[in-house]
Amino acid sequence: MLLDILQILFGGLCVGLASSVTVGPVAVLCIQRTLSKGYLSGIFSGFGVACADTFLAILAFSVYALIKSYIDEYNTIIQICGGAIVIIIGIFIFFQNPVPQIRKNRAGKTNLWQDFGSMFGVTLANFVVIIPYILAFFTMFNLDISISAEDFKSPDAASMGRLFQNLLIILGFLLGAMLWWLSITSLINIFRKRFRPRHMLTINHVAGIVISVLGLITLLSTIIK
Numbered sequence: 001m002l003l004d005i006l007q008i009l010f011g012g013l014c015v016g017l018a019s020s021v022t023v024g025p026v027a028v029l030c031i032q033r034t035l036s037k038g039y040l041s042g043i044f045s046g047f048g049v050a051c052a053d054t055f056l057a058i059l060a061f062s063v064y065a066l067i068k069s070y071i072d073e074y075n076t077i078i079q080i081c082g083g084a085i086v087i088i089i090g091i092f093i094f095f096q097n098p099v100p101q102i103r104k105n106r107a108g109k110t111n112l113w114q115d116f117g118s119m120f121g122v123t124l125a126n127f128v129v130i131i132p133y134i135l136a137f138f139t140m141f142n143l144d145i146s147i148s149a150e151d152f153k154s155p156d157a158a159s160m161g162r163l164f165q166n167l168l169i170i171l172g173f174l175l176g177a178m179l180w181w182l183s184i185t186s187l188i189n190i191f192r193k194r195f196r197p198r199h200m201l202t203i204n205h206v207a208g209i210v211i212s213v214l215g216l217i218t219l220l221s222t223i224i225k
Contacts, residue, residue, distance in 0.1 A: 008165055012172020013179070015137045018214070019053060020180035021093075021207040026123055030181065031188055033115060039189040044112040046181025048119030053130065054174040056123075060131045060138070061166065079222040082139025086215030089133065094208025 026049055034042025123130065184203075 005168060008168040009172040009175070012169035013176035014172075015134070015169075016050075016053070016057075016173035016176025016178075017180050018137045018176075018211060019057075019134050019173075020050065020177045021211065026119065026126075027184070029119065029122070030185065034185050034188045035192065037115075039185065040112055041115050042185040042188065043182065044116040045119045046185050047178060048116040049123050050174060050177035050181055051116075052120045052123035053134065053177050054170060056127055056130050057134050057138075057173050058170060059127070060135050061170070063131075076222060079139055080219060082136045083215045083217075083219030083222060085132070085136040087212050087219065088215075089136065090208045090210070090212030090215055092208070093204050093211060096204050096208075 030042050030045040030049065033045050
């Protein structure tokens with residue numbers, strides 16, 4: 001039982017981590033705040049992004065649950081498409097250059113909760129891009145939401161078990177997203193004096209390669225099956 005719980009949590013954590021590993025405009029703002037305003041500002045900004053991503057993951061899960069019965073017969077095709085999308089995402093991350101954005105942005109004076117709230121709002125505003133992005137990673141890690149409206153109308157032990165599993169996935173997602181922002185902010189803070197914008201380009205290159213390889217493995221394993 002404990003092993004199953006840890007496995008589900010780990011799956012959600014992997015999705016949350018993979019969905020967060022990129023240095024785009026939102027990440028640039030978090031990095032800029034870490035450099036100009038300090039460690040806590042960067043942490044609160046990053047956690048704002050993580051909480052917004054988790055909210056969007058719940059929304060994505062809900063939409064998927066509504067259409068799940070209609071797409072089960074196309075599961076293999078969906079997994080292939082998900083793997084291909086992840087490969088494209090990895091290539092995009094590899095070639096994305098955050099250096100001009102880092103040099104251009106300047107952080108204003110705000111308190112920690114404003115840092116959190118502003119990043120939460122900015123992330124939600126990009127939901128059209130983020131939701132398909134998150135769904136692609138859920139598909140890649142083969143994580144499924146297995147609960148429907150009927151489970152809420154007549155809950156039993158099985159439906160409660162499925163609900164608990166989904167909550168674990170979402171909790172893992174949140175932990176994975178927070179782990180990324182905690183790691184990147186701590187790293188930037190530790191090497192503050194040695195930090196150069198080009199270092200973030202290296203992170204994007206490594207992240208892009210890793211994500212593309214994961215997508216390729218998912219694609220090949222689905223085709224071989």
